[in-house]
Each structure stands twice: as C-alpha cells, then as structure tokens.
Amino acid sequence: MHELSIAMSIVDMAQEEAERRNVRIDAVHLELGPLSGVVADALLISYEAASSGTRLEGSKLVIKEVPIEVYCPVCDAQRTLSSMQWFCCPECGTPTADVIHGKELAIIALEVRDECRTAPVGST
Amino acid sequence: MSAEPRLLEVRKNVLKQNDMVARSLRERFRERGIYVVSLVSSPGAGKTAFLERTLTLLRPQFRVAALVGDLATDNDAIRLARTQAPVKQITTGTLCHLEASMVEEELSGWDVGDLDFLFIENVGNLVCPSSYDLGENLRLVLLSVTEGEDKPLKYPTIFNSADVAVITKIDLAQAVEYDEDTLRMNIQAVRPGMRQFAVSAKTGAGMQECLQFLSDRHAELAQKTQV
Numbered sequence: 001m002h003e004l005s006i007a008m009s010i011v012d013m014a015q016e017e018a019e020r021r022n023v024r025i026d027a028v029h030l031e032l033g034p035l036s037g038v039v040a041d042a043l044l045i046s047y048e049a050a051s052s053g054t055r056l057e058g059s060k061l062v063i064k065e066v067p068i069e070v071y072c073p074v075c076d077a078q079r080t081l082s083s084m085q086w087f088c089c090p091e092c093g094t095p096t097a098d099v100i101h102g103k104e105l106a107i108i109a110l111e112v113r114d115e116c117r118t119a120p121v122g123s124t
Numbered sequence: 125m126s127a128e129p130r131l132l133e134v135r136k137n138v139l140k141q142n143d144m145v146a147r148s149l150r151e152r153f154r155e156r157g158i159y160v161v162s163l164v165s166s167p168g169a170g171k172t173a174f175l176e177r178t179l180t181l182l183r184p185q186f187r188v189a190a191l192v193g194d195l196a197t198d199n200d201a202i203r204l205a206r207t208q209a210p211v212k213q214i215t216t217g218t219l220c221h222l223e224a225s226m227v228e229e230e231l232s233g234w235d236v237g238d239l240d241f242l243f244i245e246n247v248g249n250l251v252c253p254s255s256y257d258l259g260e261n262l263r264l265v266l267l268s269v270t271e272g273e274d275k276p277l278k279y280p281t282i283f284n285s286a287d288v289a290v291i292t293k294i295d296l297a298q299a300v301e302y303d304e305d306t307l308r309m310n311i312q313a314v315r316p317g318m319r320q321f322a323v324s325a326k327t328g329a330g331m332q333e334c335l336q337f338l339s340d341r342h343a344e345l346a347q348k349t350q351v
Binding site for chain 2: 005009010023026030034035037087095096097099105107108111112113
C-alpha cells in the first residue's frame with residue numbers, strides 16, 4: 001500500500017503548481033497505466049486523506065486509465081493489450097515485452113480557477 | 125466569487141524525484157564500475173538465503189556488499205554479516221518498499237571501498253517495489269516453488285518491472301508437486317523473453333549458473349566503463 005505516499009506526492013506537486021500560478025485547484029487529472037504498480041481505487045481514497053488540510057482539500061482526483069500498448073516486431077505496429085497476463089500481439093500472437101505505454105503515473109492537467117481578489121488565500 | 129474554471133495542461137511525472145535520484149545513483153555506480161543488483165519477492169521467498177549464498181560464493185573473486193531493506197528488524201543484516209561481506213540494514217519503519225533516496229542516504233558515509241557488486245534486497249512485497257527505480261542495473265524477482273505456479277499472473281507488474289526471474293527452494297520441488305513447465309509458461313506470458321534460473325540456496329543447486337550470469341554482466345559493464 002504505497003498509494004498514500006504517491007497521493008502525497010501528487011498533492012505536493014499540484015500545490016506547488018497552484019502557488020506558482022496563483023490559482024485554486026478544483027481537480028487534478030492523472031494518467032495511470034496498469035504497469036505503474038498503483039491501484040486507482042486505493043489512490044482515490046488516499047488522495048482524499050492526503051489533500052485534507054491542504055489548499056487542495058475538497059478537490060477531485062480524476063484518473064484516466066491508459067491501456068498497455070506494446071510494439072509487435074512481426075506486424076511492425078503498436079498494439080493494445082487487453083490483458084496484462086498475456087504479453088502477445090492481439091493480431092498475430094507474437095510474444096512481445098516491448099512496452100510503449102502502460103507505465104504512466106503522471107499529472108496531465110489541472111482544473112483551476114484564478115484566486116478571487118475578495119478572498120485572498122496566502123496571497124503575496 | 126471565484127472566476128470561471130479552466131483546464132491547465134501540465135505534464136508531471138509523479139515519481140520524478142525518485143527517478144532523478146535513481147538516475148544519478150546509476151551514473152555514480154557506472155563511473156565506479158559497480159554492478160548493482162536488486163532483489164524483490166514476496167516475504168519468505170528466500171531473498172536473504174539466496175543473498176547469503178551469493179555473497180559467500182562471489183566473495184573469493186569479487187568485492188561485494190549488500191544493503192538490505194526490512195520493516196522493523198536487522199535480522200537479515202546479522203545473517204548476511206556472517207558472509208564477511210560489508211552489509212548495511214535499511215529499516216523502513218512502516219514503509220513497504222525502498223526508494224532511491226533511501227539507497228542514496230545509506231550509501232553516503234558508508235566506506236566500503238571499491239566494489240564490483242552491490243546487492244540491494246528490497247522489503248518483501250510483490251506490489252509496491254515495482255514502482256521505484258533504485259538505480260540498479262538488474263532487478264531479480266525471486267519466487268519459491270512453494271508459492272504456486274500462478275504467482276506471475278497474480279503479480280504481473282512486478283514481473284514486468286524485473287529483468288530476471290529466480291525460482292528458489294527447488295530442493296522442495298517434489299514435496300510441493302511443483303510444476304516447472306506451468307511456472308515457466310506463466311513467467312513468459314507476463315514477460316516474454318525473461319531469463320529464468322532455478323536454484324536452491326540450501327543445497328547450492330543452480331547457483332553457479334546464476335552467478336555466472338551475474339559475473340558476465342559485471343564483465344560487460346567493466347568493459348563499457350573502460351571504453
């Protein structure tokens with residue numbers, strides 16, 4: 001269960017970005033691959049705990065799960081796997097360990113609002 | 125009230141900090157000609173026994189040292205110290221995995237002289253360690269014949285993040301009706317082309333082949349470093 005420390009990193013990184021741009025964050029969009037070793041549900045629960053008491057309290061974590069994509073040397077093409085238990089080209093059946101996507105664990109977007117002038121929070 | 129919401133596109137790898145530390149460790153190891161091997165497995169798969177045997181067998185020829193991660197005890201480090209190799213314990217407290225910064229911290233001020241091999245034994249866990257690069261050259265995933273042949277299918281991520289599979293406790297194969305073909309097939313299903321070794325740290329069976337593989341990798345690194 002390392003999702004809590006991952007969630008804390010997400011909160012820290014988003015908070016830093018919010019402070020730098022002087023915005024309030026409504027939601028953090030995250031790209032998550034099945035090979036990242038992070039479980040989406042556990043991360044969502046951890047995010048709530050990690051964000052509470054910070055400037056991100058009440059914000060949402062929106063997880064976009066990306067599929068595993070591999071390179072098939074026989075088809076010379078990028079293929080999407082339907083199972084992480086079977087690393088074979090879905091078209092021709094050739095085994096391949098050449099992973100192109102699926103390890104992602106990245107913040108890709110922030111839903112933000114400009115900080116309101118009438119209610120400055122820690123503004124400088 | 126607040127202004128209109130808008131979407132801000134960013135691209136930030138959540139594990140960037142760890143990856144940066146791992147990269148700088150890898151560079152440092154490379155410059156010093158140290159081949160770094162990490163070990164991951166579930167608790168009780170036999171990482172420490174394998175390492176004990178490995179350190180003992182490599183020591184006459186190579187300068188070896190080990191960092192061992194554990195939640196609470198230094199039992200493993202005490203066990204491994206019997207091999208006469210320099211060993212240091214990383215006690216993680218409640219943390220279920222090692223991170224690159226812990227390796228960096230433990231290495232600073234640890235005067236072990238020149239090394240050929242550094243082994244890093246992760247905390248026994250088949251889930252969390254898969255996400256963290258430790259700056260190693262080679263990640264071994266160990267699983268014992270007692271764990272069930274479907275283990276790779278249950279934990280595909282860690283097998284995918286590893287380079288080599290080491291099947292341990294083969295001295296118990298018969299007693300647990302171990303099915304070698306099924307396990308090999310399952311490993312290949314989640315990580316096609318993965319190199320596999322079958323060993324018994326207790327009897328020493330299969331150890332030489334595995335250690336030959338490691339010394340070949342070390343020789344390759346040494347050659348690259350000299351160029």
